[in-house]
Amino acid sequence: MTVRRIVPDFQVDSEEAMRASSDFYGLLGLEQVMHLGWAMTLASPSTPTAQITFCTEERTAPVVPDLSMEVEGVDAVYAQVVASGAEIVRELRDEEWGVRRFFVRDPNGRVVNVLGHRGA
Secondary structure, eight states: OOEEEEEEEEEOSOHHHHHHHHHHHHHTTOEEEEEOSSEEEEEOSSSTTOEEEEESOOTTSSSOOSEEEEESOHHHHHHHHHHHTOOEEEEEEEOTTSEEEEEEEOTTSOEEEEEEETTO
16 A cells, blocks of 8 residues: 555634635645635645645535545555454545545544545
8 A cells, every 4th residue: 555645634613714724824835725615725836745634524524534644545445444343434435526535533533534536
């Protein structure tokens, strides 16, 4: 398995808080690379895998995850995680914005969004 990136996910109270976060982290060199209205990702232009995501909610899952991990072969990773007996918070499925993902709870109670880009 190849891990392509790891991204911290932070829940914020409002779109205004997302804008304020974008402005602040813009001062530190990050630029907006995705905005779905309820989720926004900022990245370094020089190192695009250096990212941070802010969410007001999670529209397709029961909770906002604490962390996102992009992997190669998300279906195989899902099978491994299920076989391990780990708690699946949200089943594997395709999202309209081009990713296939599932949520799993780690041993410390944190929710991890494990994803792969479709067609990649």
